[in-house]
Amino acid sequence: MKLITAIIKPFKLDDAREALSEIGIQGLTVTEVKGFGRQKGHTELYRGAEYVVDFLPKSKLEIAINDEQVDAVIDAIKASTSSGKIGDGKIFVTTLVEVVRIRTGESGAAAL
Numbered sequence: 001m002k003l004i005t006a007i008i009k010p011f012k013l014d015d016a017r018e019a020l021s022e023i024g025i026q027g028l029t030v031t032e033v034k035g036f037g038r039q040k041g042h043t044e045l046y047r048g049a050e051y052v053v054d055f056l057p058k059s060k061l062e063i064a065i066n067d068e069q070v071d072a073v074i075d076a077i078k079a080s081t082s083s084g085k086i087g088d089g090k091i092f093v094t095t096l097v098e099v100v101r102i103r104t105g106e107s108g109a110a111a112l
Contacts, residue, residue, distance in 0.1 A: 001096040001109060004073050006061040007035065008089040012081040013059045019080035020063070023072050029062040038086060058089065064099060064112055 008016060013030065020028065034055035065073055074091055082088050101111040 001099060001112065002065055002067060002070050003094045003096050004061070004063045004065060004070070004077075005092040005094070006063075006077050006081075006089060007033070007058050007091075008061065008077070008081045009083075009087065010057055010059045013061075015080040016061060016077055019076040020073065023069075023076050025063060025065070025069070025073065025076075027063070031060040031062070033058050033060045037090070056087070064096060066109055066112065 006016070010032070017028070034057055036054060036056055061077070063073060070093060074093070077091055098107060099109075099111040100107045
């Protein structure tokens, strides 16, 4: 089992959700986060004053899946969120040791 964590631009969230639905992904968790990478923020103008925005708004997707689905999920996220420009985001893949469904007590792949 794997946990896919993707940091993407917020306006690409619906595209990513639709792409994941098309390949059969039934559940995901979304969190609004802020951060920066190579972009290092940007400057904005507000009422004539310039100021630096260090942390940019992003959406964090977390998806627990079976090992066989990893490549399909990564491809779906990349295809639906890539603009080819800096700040498109990142995808992290980590191994899940155990998953337990609280309601039924199921564990492992059955809990996904």
